[in-house]
Amino acid sequence: MGRKLLLEKAHVEGIRTYDVYRREGGYASVEKAFKNMSPDQVTEEVKKSGLRGRGGAGFPTGMKWSFLAKPEGVPRYLVCNADESEPGTFKDRYLMEFIPHLLIEGLIVSSYALGSNRTYIYIRGEYAWIVDILEQAIAEANANGWLGKNILGTGFDCQIYVQRGAGAYICGEETALIESLEGKRGNPRIKPPFPAVKGVWDCPTVVNNVETLAAVVPIINLGGEEYAKIGVGKSTGTKLISACGNINKPGVYEIDMTISVEEFIYSDEYCGGIPKGKRLKACIPGGSSVPILPTNLLLKTAKGDTRMMNYESLADGGFATGTMMGSGGFIVFDEDQCVVRHTLTLARFYRHESCGQCSPCREGTGWMEKILKNIEYGKGKMSDIDLLWDIQRKIEGNTICPLGDAAAWPVAAAIRHFRDEFEWHVLNPVESQSRNFGLAHYADPRPVPVA
Amino acid sequence: MAEEKKLFKVTIDNITIEVEAGTSILNAARMIGGDVAPPAMCYYSKLKGSGGKCRTCLVEVAAGSTADPRPMPKLVASCRTNVMDGMVVKNITSERVIDARNGVVEFLLINHPLDCPICDQAGECHLQDLSYDHGKEGTRYEFNRRTFQKHDLGPYIQLHMTRCILCYRCVFTADQLTNKRVHGILDRGDHAEIATYIEKSLDNDFIGNVIDVCPVGALTDRTFRFKNRVWFLKPVDAHRDCPKCSGKVTLWNRGDEVYRVTARKDQWGEVEDWICNECRFEKKQTSDWVIEGPTKISRQSVISQGHYVGIKKPKETVVEVMDGRKPRLLMDIHDVSEVNKPNVDLSKIAGPAHSEDFK
Numbered sequence: 001m002g003r004k005l006l007l008e009k010a011h012v013e014g015i016r017t018y019d020v021y022r023r024e025g026g027y028a029s030v031e032k033a034f035k036n037m038s039p040d041q042v043t044e045e046v047k048k049s050g051l052r053g054r055g056g057a058g059f060p061t062g063m064k065w066s067f068l069a070k071p072e073g074v075p076r077y078l079v080c081n082a083d084e085s086e087p088g089t090f091k092d093r094y095l096m097e098f099i100p101h102l103l104i105e106g107l108i109v110s111s112y113a114l115g116s117n118r119t120y121i122y123i124r125g126e127y128a129w130i131v132d133i134l135e136q137a138i139a140e141a142n143a144n145g146w147l148g149k150n151i152l153g154t155g156f157d158c159q160i161y162v163q164r165g166a167g168a169y170i171c172g173e174e175t176a177l178i179e180s181l182e183g184k185r186g187n188p189r190i191k192p193p194f195p196a197v198k199g200v201w202d203c204p205t206v207v208n209n210v211e212t213l214a215a216v217v218p219i220i221n222l223g224g225e226e227y228a229k230i231g232v233g234k235s236t237g238t239k240l241i242s243a244c245g246n247i248n249k250p251g252v253y254e255i256d257m258t259i260s261v262e263e264f265i266y267s268d269e270y271c272g273g274i275p276k277g278k279r280l281k282a283c284i285p286g287g288s289s290v291p292i293l294p295t296n297l298l299l300k301t302a303k304g305d306t307r308m309m310n311y312e313s314l315a316d317g318g319f320a321t322g323t324m325m326g327s328g329g330f331i332v333f334d335e336d337q338c339v340v341r342h343t344l345t346l347a348r349f350y351r352h353e354s355c356g357q358c359s360p361c362r363e364g365t366g367w368m369e370k371i372l373k374n375i376e377y378g379k380g381k382m383s384d385i386d387l388l389w390d391i392q393r394k395i396e397g398n399t400i401c402p403l404g405d406a407a408a409w410p411v412a413a414a415i416r417h418f419r420d421e422f423e424w425h426v427l428n429p430v431e432s433q434s435r436n437f438g439l440a441h442y443a444d445p446r447p448v449p450v451a
Numbered sequence: 452m453a454e455e456k457k458l459f460k461v462t463i464d465n466i467t468i469e470v471e472a473g474t475s476i477l478n479a480a481r482m483i484g485g486d487v488a489p490p491a492m493c494y495y496s497k498l499k500g501s502g503g504k505c506r507t508c509l510v511e512v513a514a515g516s517t518a519d520p521r522p523m524p525k526l527v528a529s530c531r532t533n534v535m536d537g538m539v540v541k542n543i544t545s546e547r548v549i550d551a552r553n554g555v556v557e558f559l560l561i562n563h564p565l566d567c568p569i570c571d572q573a574g575e576c577h578l579q580d581l582s583y584d585h586g587k588e589g590t591r592y593e594f595n596r597r598t599f600q601k602h603d604l605g606p607y608i609q610l611h612m613t614r615c616i617l618c619y620r621c622v623f624t625a626d627q628l629t630n631k632r633v634h635g636i637l638d639r640g641d642h643a644e645i646a647t648y649i650e651k652s653l654d655n656d657f658i659g660n661v662i663d664v665c666p667v668g669a670l671t672d673r674t675f676r677f678k679n680r681v682w683f684l685k686p687v688d689a690h691r692d693c694p695k696c697s698g699k700v701t702l703w704n705r706g707d708e709v710y711r712v713t714a715r716k717d718q719w720g721e722v723e724d725w726i727c728n729e730c731r732f733e734k735k736q737t738s739d740w741v742i743e744g745p746t747k748i749s750r751q752s753v754i755s756q757g758h759y760v761g762i763k764k765p766k767e768t769v770v771e772v773m774d775g776r777k778p779r780l781l782m783d784i785h786d787v788s789e790v791n792k793p794n795v796d797l798s799k800i801a802g803p804a805h806s807e808d809f810k
């Protein structure tokens with residue numbers, strides 16, 4: 001069984017309350033950091049830990065922190081990105097709902113490291129009940145002297161505020177989040193300047209994901225080097241994976257990134273295999289924006305190595321034969337699933353969520369959705385497939401923020417790996433509506449189970 | 452001693468110039484001029500924070516700087532990327548740029564009808580120029596375009612949302628020039644639209660400038676729209692003593708009549724000085740103005756059609772052949788036809804000339 005660092009105590013009765021959390025060893029990292037370490041030493045430990053941001057891009061957190069500008073007399077801000085709107089990703093919700101003090105603890109230590117006296121949790125509006133849970137936890141932390149003025153006599157003041165978003169996926173993008181936090185329309189900003197130089201109210205700002213900030217707690221408790229020993233290569237520590245789709249046990253799992261994709265899908269400790277003995281067709285392993293992979297490339301890399309559940313292995317081969325760890329939204333498709341239909345669903349999502357600032361994303365996402373709708377509903381042409389390919393190619397890399405890429409990649413990967421399915425839809429407009437066409441895309445090495 | 456300005460060497464499409472640190476790639480390219488300057492639909496040098504949105508000005512950075520000569524992986528918006536010393540930029544010499552710009556034009560034209568002959572902006576539309584220069588003759592888009600009702604935004608301005616390309620220029624203008632902004636962008640993605648929150652009128656003192664900054668025919672001047680076409684008008688620089696603005700304008704005349712007043716624009720189509728509503732909408736008598744002289748118009752512009760300067764006439768070969776004698780007029784057309792009476796002054800006719808005018 002893999003090591004648990006974040007969710008180890010999540011199931012302890014009453015862990016949501018301060019008393020139980022403290023009794024279980026909570027807030028030890030704050031004590032350790034505030035009493036024995038300078039802010040720079042905390043950053044140093046995070047660097048040593050090799051922690052990569054858990055929000056999607058996987059950028060090294062310690063390095064990101066060290067980019068923070070520190071001009072005299074200007075406040076700095078830490079913002080926790082709890083917007084979590086990527087389809088398939090629901091890990092942060094679990095963490096905040098069941099063990100809220102872990103996030104608050106991580107936020108206090110991180111605020112100390114970064115010198116943020118006002119720290120914000122920007123949370124998606126739909127997580128209304130979690131707002132109450134977090135505010136309760138903040139109130140308890142305040143009451144017990146972990147927040148407020150002169151924490152533990154260090155002279156450091158810190159307060160945490162919860163800000164609710166209004167349910168726009170784009171507000172998860174860090175610069176759009178900052179705009180929204182400032183009370184403006186959630187349009188991404190053009191970079192540079194980066195938030196580390198000009199963020200919230202033009203002050204230096206770090207935006208980090210919920211899981212990233214929670215991971216700072218075990219990093220300080222264990223020490224960066226110990227933390228780095230967990231996992232493999234540049235995928236250190238543990239990672240939360242939210243698994244859904246055609247699996248027997250959907251849910252949030254904490255893994256230590258040394259297991260294989262196959263083990264994750266089939267072992268009883270995790271997803272527990274595919275319902276009704278069906279075969280595996282494909283999987284989107286990192287949230288809806290990362291490329292989908294067919295079974296043969298999902299379980300093995302193009303070189304024939306076992307595909308592992310970590311950043312490097314999932315990305316192996318680039319987008320031609322690989323994908324991304326992303327935010328860990330693991331979506332499994334069984335043999336009955338229609339890739340065209342799922343691609344349309346995603347295209348509809350990205351069209352709806354585009355902020356509309358840049359022409360390729362604003363117009364391209366809508367265009368892709370309309371073409372996919374035609375193909376899906378039996379009105380497509382063969383040339384539509386090439387047109388889709390061309391449109392996604394002209395969006396990717398040409399936009400202000402990565403939402404354009406997030407809209408382009410699923411379409412690109414679906415055509416790249418499942419082109420014959422698109423063609424089949426065009427050639428068999430009537431039959432394709434039954435969706436029970438069982439195209440042989442799976443190269444599942446396992447014997448077909450007997451139902 | 453004057454502070455010495457730091458200069459950066461930048462090479463754009465194989466032409467090297469030195470520019471001040473802090474100059475954007477677009478502005479550096481504009482200093483070179485010609486085709487090296489990328490097109491710009493949303494950037495407006497006079498508006499703070501503009502640019503970066505339309506993506507028409509994307510360029511390839513083949514080398515970041517002398518210190519770090521690595522190429523940039525993605526194309527960058529030249530209007531929002533500053534030059535570095537030793538930077539090498541490819542604009543029209545880059546196939547990637549040409550391809551991407553082609554795509555941007557196609558995207559922009561999806562929800563912009565190509566009804567140029569009936570749009571009031573015809574002849575002054577930057578999107579029309581862009582699609583001529585960088586677009587294709589056809590479109591691959593086969594779906595219904597979005598439609599909107601046209602809106603009167605108060606007494607002076609009309610909005611045709613069908614033509615808007617969401618460049619945000621008018622929003623920045625209203626934000627930066629007027630004290631109470633009542634219009635902005637509502638909704639998201641391809642359903643985003645310019646709106647005044649519940650049919651408000653735009654009547655701030657400087658709001659008329661949104662018409663000048665709009666690169667397409669989405670915001671038009673209600674006191675002028677469809678009263679004439681730009682190529683029938685003669686632009687004249689003029690000024691008046693205005694307490695609110697510089698009073699420096701361009702009058703668009705036909706004969707002695709002032710059809711339209713706009714701010715003066717530079718070679719990039721950008722306003723030189725913002726003008727107030729009074730100058731723009733209410734001063735339409737020649738006597739309101741001190742005339743300075745004809746406005747200089749680019750030779751390529753449809754507006755300069757027929758107004759040639761410095762032309763060289765070909766040699767009169769008939770005269771030469773006839774040893775300097777003038778040819779004899781064999782027939783005067785006016786003796787036999789009613790058409791084109793020399794006593795009818797075409798510029799005095801309100802509309803295009805018609806057979807009725809020559810009766």
Ligand SMILES: Cc1cc2nc3c(=O)[nH]c(=O)nc-3n(C[C@H](O)[C@H](O)[C@H](O)COP(=O)(O)O)c2cc1C
Nearest residue numbers: 053054055081083084085172173174208209212402
């Ligand atoms: C369209 C879009 C939506 C995003 N949504 C989220 C989100 O909901 N939560 C999140 O943590 N990061 C999200 N991100 C990534 C953030 O921009 C940012 O990279 C992240 O919060 C950084 O945190 P990390 O360094 O801890 O990973 C999104 C990015 C894009 C482009």
Ligand code: SF4
Nearest residue numbers: 355356357358361401
């Ligand atoms: S890529 Fe899309 S979401 Fe991002 S800024 Fe451009 S239009 Fe907005």
Ligand code: SF4
Nearest residue numbers: 615616618619621665
């Ligand atoms: S109305 Fe004109 S200026 Fe305003 S956003 Fe649309 S195109 Fe730009």
Ligand code: FES
Nearest residue numbers: 503505506508530
């Ligand atoms: S002019 Fe540069 S992006 Fe619009």
